[in-house]
Amino acid sequence: MPEFMDVHHNMKGITADQLHEAHQADLAIERDEQVHFKQAWADPESGVVYCLSEAPSAEAVQRIHERAGHKADEVHPVPLSV
């Protein structure tokens, strides 16, 4: 399954609890689109959040994020990794 990295900006001040809740909201519905959110990282100071997923398409990733209430600002396929 292809991997994607998506990016959310403007999340300044995000807490560990809020990141956890947002991730759980994705996990709760991700199967509807055959997406799996594997990991997420946040910088509360600059307000950037990165999410790594496996999914059939960038659009599928975005649909889950939108339904969970946090549309991504960017979704990049990352076909290469080390």
Add this chain to the structure above:
Amino acid sequence: MPEFMDVHHNMKGITADQLHEAHQADLAIERDEQVHFKQAWADPESGVVYCLSEAPSAEAVQRIHERAGHKADEVHPVPLSV
């Protein structure tokens, strides 16, 4: 050890071999700064590369990337992760 996500833009057309070589160049010298580059992901089409590391500081991450020949455009601490 704190985690960091750094971002390189303008890497359009990067190949799997080039990503591997760049990562190996970081690994070869990372101990000089107590940095460890854990994973990296690349999108050859948009030219963005994300690198996840553990390091004492963002400056240490950048010093290794600069010495390896590929200065990052952004280095973000990511104290929160799920």
